[in-house]
Amino acid sequence: MSSQAVLESASTAPKRGADFGRLHLWGKLLWPALALAILLAIDGICIRGFFSVSIVQGRLTGTLVDIFRYGAPVMVLSVGMTFVLATGGVDLSVGAIMALAGAIAAKAAMPTSLNGMGISPGSGIAIALLVSVLAGMWNGMSVAWLGMQPIVATLVLMVAGRGIARLCIGAANVPLSGTIWTALHNPHLTLPMAPIIVLIVAVVAGLLTRVTSIGLFVEALGGNPVASRYAGVRVGLITFMVYVFCGLCAGIAGIISSADVMIANASSTGMYMELDAILAVVIGGTALTGGRFSLVGSLIGALLIQTLQTTLIYKVPIQQTLVIKAVVVLAVCLLQSAEFRRKSLAVCARLGLSRTRKAAAQVAS
Amino acid sequence: MNTFRPLCLFLLAAAISCISISCNKHEASSGSGSKVVGFSQEDEESDWRTAESQSIKSEAQNRHIDLRFADAQEDQEKQIKAIRAFIAQRVNAIILAPRVETGWDQVLREAKNAKIPVVLVDRGVSAPEDLYVTLIASDFVEEGHRAADWLAKHTNGKARIVELQGTAGSAPAIDRHKGFADELAKYPDMKILASQDGDFQVSKGKEVMAAFLKSVGKENITAVYAHNDNMALGAIQAIQEAGLTPGKDIMVVSIDGIHAALQAILDGTINCVVECNPLLGPQAFDAIDDTLAGKTIPKRTVQKDELFDKSNLTPELLAKRKY
Known part of the structure; x- marks a missing residue:
């Protein structure tokens, strides 16, 4: 029996168990989706014209469009990060890889007179994505075969990646030009390009996990690496591939966010975005300890973060934004914790019980 | 075996540090003929700060001073270590571009005890004044003042403004807001x-401006005040995407004076840039020379900043600028 068959029979053996698993996953999706719906509802009520969408100069504009557009980098990052967290790892280097990808693409397209490589912007982007994959391979190798802790292994590139990016293009803004950058910058059929790329990345990742057995292997690995190894899963290879894919996603995110402003900047591109990406995945219901994951959940998580960000810009005075952000994130995470829900229900029940008892005592007296 | 590996690593580390220490000693003795100055830069995260370092390095070269440069990469701890290293190397003076305001008392006192004068550049510290020679920096409050002043003059005191603030809690963000708001109080029709916080970044500036154009309404905004040029450059893109003309429909005023922003003045998309001059090198070394010669100098040296708009900026002038 192949390893896949073993794992599949293990996870589906009691049919009811499998159904319960699926139900459990939908249950996990319910809370972030609910939080997003509540936030959108509040926005719809409090902000006039929040849902209105119009076309200005051949460009679909509106607050919802902005949320998809400016949330795109974190959404792409969260797709890659989902797999990494599902194996029980973490990748802190994605923000730095974003900066690196933008810097390499810019450096490649700069004319040789300015110490660039003087090649076409399109090949520049290809090289940038290749470098992102290499960065992912470095992370994957450190974790899978050198046995380093993921948080430390990826910390190396988190620090060094931005340094390399600065070596390439310095601290200044480098303007980007060329047909491919304009194509990435401008809308297509009035739709902004960034969310389209997110859709493509998400669909490819979804197909990879659900049509092939990669998703199953990743979940098995995150659930119990030792058992997976005994079942014949190539643990090292899967771990390695997961970081490589995460690196590629980070590269794509870097290109998207550079194309949005048509500027490459080694210092600010992707700054602190690794934290947003990890938060998005966790809000989406994937545990930091690994195991079952949900790509849709991660995308909802990323959208939730961006919606919150936009709401804060719209409605909250600057002095309070960080506190409010923290409170909302805390609330969403608490909602998601089964332990918290059980305990709070118990407390409510006890309060209700004591009230009825008191009422009964009053009636009796 | 288990104890052997760490021991090996320890010995290796010890060997490396011995070598580096001996290198340092060698350097110090080779530069004994000229003055030795240590410069602790907090980070080189922007072209502004790179220009500042460059100004100090080239001025040191001009004056034949042996400059020891340490980039702390946004880490105050590293800056403190660098200063201690400078003290140990018995440099003649130290230049410090502090990362944050607080936490410097102890290390500055160590420098004072070693009789090494410390000159602060571009940001102040909250330590007793006798611990350093002088602070050479632009006046951020004054920059905010001048931006508001310019806007009042060119709008006849009537403007509805949105503000893109710098990183929350940073000294330039606090002071540039304060200076601007104080001056605005004189004009009842300017509000x-x-x-919101744009984090001094192009992309953030664009995102926040795009949100303002919808939340405040693009017909209600007549001017943008950005705490730095990068955010202004982002805001310009957001204004253009909303179908308006930056510089005309919405006036843009910002602070710093980087090349791209001054180019934008010539292109007509930015109306006014208040300069925050990073070329502090000459003044810093003047202060060191005066102190070592026994003169007392004022605790605050204000850097002279320009104001650029269409009336005084020419392509020739832009080509001549160093950053």
């Missing part, structure tokens, strides 16, 4: 309609 800040909205104000």
Whole structure:
């Protein structure tokens, strides 16, 4: 029996168990989706014209469009990060890889007179994505075969990646030009390009996990690496591939966010975005300890973060934004914790019980 | 075996540090003929700060001073270590571009005890004044003042403004807001309609401006005040995407004076840039020379900043600028 068959029979053996698993996953999706719906509802009520969408100069504009557009980098990052967290790892280097990808693409397209490589912007982007994959391979190798802790292994590139990016293009803004950058910058059929790329990345990742057995292997690995190894899963290879894919996603995110402003900047591109990406995945219901994951959940998580960000810009005075952000994130995470829900229900029940008892005592007296 | 590996690593580390120490000693003795100055830069995260370092390095070269440069990469701890290293190397003076305001008392006192004068550049510290020679920096409050002043003059005192603030809690963000708001209080018809954190970044500036154009309404905004040029450059893109003309429909005023922003003045998309001059090198070394010669100098040296708009900026002038 192949390893896949073993794992599949293990996870589906009691049919009811499998159904319960699926139900459990939908249950996990319910809370972030609910939080997003509540936030959108509040926005719809409090902000006039929040849902209105119009076309200005051949460009679909509106607050919802902005949320998809400016949330795109974190959404792409969260797709890659989902797999990494599902194996029980973490990748802190994605923000730095974003900066690196933008810097390499810019450096490649700069004319040789300015110490660039003087090649076409399109090949520049290809090289940038290749470098992102290499960065992912470095992370994957450190974790899978050198046995380093993921948080430390990826910390190396988190620090060094931005340094390399600065070596390439310095601290200044480098303007980007060329047909491919304009194509990435401008809308297509009035739709902004960034969310389209997110859709493509998400669909490819979804197909990879659900049509092939990669998703199953990743979940098995995150659930119990030792058992997976005994079942014949190539643990090292899967771990390695997961970081490589995460690196590629980070590269794509870097290109998207550079194309949005048509500027490459080694210092600010992707700054602190690794934290947003990890938060998005966790809000989406994937545990930091690994195991079952949900790509849709991660995308909802990323959208939730961006919606919150936009709401804060719209409605909250600057002095309070960080506190409010923290409170909302805390609330969403608490909602998601089964332990918290059980305990709070118990407390409510006890309060209700004591009230009825008191009422009964009053009636009796 | 288990104890052997760490021991090996320890010995290796010890060997490396011995070598580096002996290198340092060698350097110090080779530069004994000329003055030795240590410079602790907090980070080189922007072209502004790179220009500042460059100014100090080239001025040191001009004056034949042996400059020891340490980039702390946004880490105050590293800056403190660098200063201690400078003290150990018995440099003649130290230049410090502090990362944050607090936490410097102890290390500055160590420098004072070693009789090494410390000159602060571009940001102040909250330590007793006798611990350093002088602070050479632009006046951020004054920059905010001048931006508001310019806007009042060119709008006849009537403007509905949105503000893109710098990183929350940073000294330039606090002071540039304060200076601007204080000056605005004189003009009853000038109001800040909205104000948010743009983190000194192009992309953030664009995102926040795009939100302002919808939340405040693009017909209600007549001017943008950005705490730095990068955010202004982002805001310009957002204004253009909303179908308006930056510089005309919405006036843009910002601070710093980087090349791209001054180019934008010539292109007509930015109306006014208040300069925050990073070329502090000459003044810093003047202060060191005076102190070592026994003169007392004022605790605050204000850097002279320009104001650029269409009336005084020419392509020739832009080509001549160093950053």
